[in-house]
Amino acid sequence: MEIATSLKSLAKKVGELKQSIATEEATKTAFILPFINALGYDIFNPTEVVPEFTADLGLKKGEKVDYAIFQNGTPIIIIECKKWSEDLNIHNSQLFRYFHVTKTRFALLTNGIEYRFYTDLESSNIMDEKPFLEFDITKLKDNTISEIGKFCKSNFDVEKIINNASSLKYTKEIKKLLESEFTTPSQDFVRHFANPLYNGRLTEKVMNQFEELVGRAINQFISEKVNDRLTSALNEESKKQEEENTNIEEEISKVQTTDEELEGFQIILAILRRSIPKDRIFHRDTQSYFGVLFDDNNRKPICRLHLNGGTKYISVFDADKNEIKEKIISVDDIYKYEKQLLDTALNYMK
Numbered sequence: 001m002e003i004a005t006s007l008k009s010l011a012k013k014v015g016e017l018k019q020s021i022a023t024e025e026a027t028k029t030a031f032i033l034p035f036i037n038a039l040g041y042d043i044f045n046p047t048e049v050v051p052e053f054t055a056d057l058g059l060k061k062g063e064k065v066d067y068a069i070f071q072n073g074t075p076i077i078i079i080e081c082k083k084w085s086e087d088l089n090i091h092n093s094q095l096f097r098y099f100h101v102t103k104t105r106f107a108l109l110t111n112g113i114e115y116r117f118y119t120d121l122e123s124s125n126i127m128d129e130k131p132f133l134e135f136d137i138t139k140l141k142d143n144t145i146s147e148i149g150k151f152c153k154s155n156f157d158v159e160k161i162i163n164n165a166s167s168l169k170y171t172k173e174i175k176k177l178l179e180s181e182f183t184t185p186s187q188d189f190v191r192h193f194a195n196p197l198y199n200g201r202l203t204e205k206v207m208n209q210f211e212e213l214v215g216r217a218i219n220q221f222i223s224e225k226v227n228d229r230l231t232s233a234l235n236e237e238s239k240k241q242e243e244e245n246t247n248i249e250e251e252i253s254k255v256q257t258t259d260e261e262l263e264g265f266q267i268i269l270a271i272l273r274r275s276i277p278k279d280r281i282f283h284r285d286t287q288s289y290f291g292v293l294f295d296d297n298n299r300k301p302i303c304r305l306h307l308n309g310g311t312k313y314i315s316v317f318d319a320d321k322n323e324i325k326e327k328i329i330s331v332d333d334i335y336k337y338e339k340q341l342l343d344t345a346l347n348y349m350k
Contacts, residue, residue, distance in 0.1 A: 003149045004142075006038035011138045014084075014113055021112075024083040028066065031112030032081050035137070040153035041069055053078065065098045071156065075104045082111040092116070092129075099127035105158055106151075113137055117151075119165050132169035182222075185214045193217075254287055261290040264305045264331040268292050271338050272302070276345045289315070294348040302344050307331070316340040319347060 014031055021027050033043050043049045053068035053075065067079040080095040082088065088109055099107045099118070107118045107127055116131035135144045147168065150161050181189045187207065194202055194210040202210075265283045272281055282296040290307065294300035304315040304323070315325045316337050326337065334341075 003038060003152055004145045007035075007137065007140060007145060007148065010034050010038060011140060015138055018084050018113070021084055024081060024086075027084045027112045028081050031084065031137075032067075032079070032110060035110075035112070035115075036067065036069065036079070039148075039151055050075075063098065065095070065102075068102070068104070071153075075102050076156065076158070077106045077108055077151070078102055078104050079108045079110065082109075084112045086111050088114055088116060092118075092127075096127045100125060105162065119162060121162075121166050121169065128169070130169065130173070132165040132172070134172065182215075182218050185211055185218075190214050255285045257285045257290070258308065260307050260331060261285065261305060264290065264307065264334055265292060267331060267334045268303065268341060271335070271341055272345050275342055276349065281345070294345055300348045302348075303337070303341055305331075305334075317344050319343075 010031070013034070017030055021030055036049060037043050041049050048070055050068045050070060051066065052064045053066075054064055065078045066081040068075040069077040069079070078095070078098055080091065080098070082091055088111055092109055095107050095109050095118070099120070105119055109116045109118070109131075113136060115133075115135055115137060117133040118127050118131050120126055120128060121132065122128050133144075133147055135148075147164075149155060150157075150164070180186075190207060190211045191202065193214050194207065198206060198210070200206070261283075269278065269281055276294075280295055281302070282293045284291045284293055284296070284298075288306075289304040291298075291304050292302045294302055301317055301321070301323075303317070306313040306315070306325075312328050312330070313325050314328050314334060314337060315323045317323055317340075328334065328336075
């Protein structure tokens with residue numbers, strides 16, 4: 001996926017350069033414009049990526065948003081930029097005003113590291129208070145990259161993004177709530193478990209006890225689930241390995257090394273041992289061919305004999321390990337390939 005490669009490359013650049021970036025303009029040039037470019041928009045085309053886009057607010061004229069991305073003459077994303085070290089939490093009100101007076105359905109607030117995408121799920125043409133997609137470019141996950149990819153020029157579809165935005169937004173908020181409750185359970189969360197389990201009155205002392213119990217139970221539950229998943233994965237891997245070993249054993253059991261193949265090996269050995277130590281030349285039989293190897297290494301084939309079919313062949317190899325298949329009448333014809341066999345083996349010696 002091209003977008004994934006581009007974003008990972010940009011993430012690396014951000015990590016390396018951010019301490020050298022001193023201004024908002026430098027942040028735009030080094031981090032934000034490359035991000036827009038990664039989405040497939042031409043940052044050098046002023047009809048597609050418009051810098052300092054005017055968003056007049058009633059009587060207040062001359063208000064400008066940092067960038068607007070256009071498609072078919074209509075703004076589809078407005079972008080408000082801040083210096084990489086700035087806290088974005090204090091800047092979304094400005095973007096909120098711009099969103100109201102443009103025709104776009106999407107707004108992006110970013111400092112080149114954090115990216116927050118907004119839309120108008122709750123009230124038409126009024127930007128939601130919370131983003132539906134939020135990420136740190138230096139900590140990207142595959143599912144986030146997939147969501148970013150929907151904003152690419154080649155994929156951009158307003159309705160598809162809007163339909164998915166609601167799910168993204170509320171899933172994100174639910175995860176935040178779960179993280180908060182799992183870390184520091186609230187009274188309501190503790191009471192949810194204590195009520196059906198404790199018959200007496202939920203005094204402060206009882207609630208404190210249950211708060212500790214709920215926290216402990218959550219940690220144990222998560223730990224057990226993780227262990228179960230790991231055990232399951234290891235068992236699957238072990239089962240897969242056993243099946244592969246069984247298949248290999250079955251293949252080996254089907255291999256029958258013939259006297260003719262052994263005779264061919266002895267001829268090859270006789271040729272090679274003039275220049276190569278005998279203990280570095282091995283043979284390995286398979287269902288498809290009888291192979292002769294240097295140092296018993298599959299990546300160092302000297303030749304292959306195909307003697308069990310109607311027509312006999314010997315495969316020799318050039319300097320680039322390209323296989324060249326030659327027809328032979330009998331194993332005695334192996335002597336004709338003495339030079340090729342020696343050249344190949346000596347190549348491995350080097």
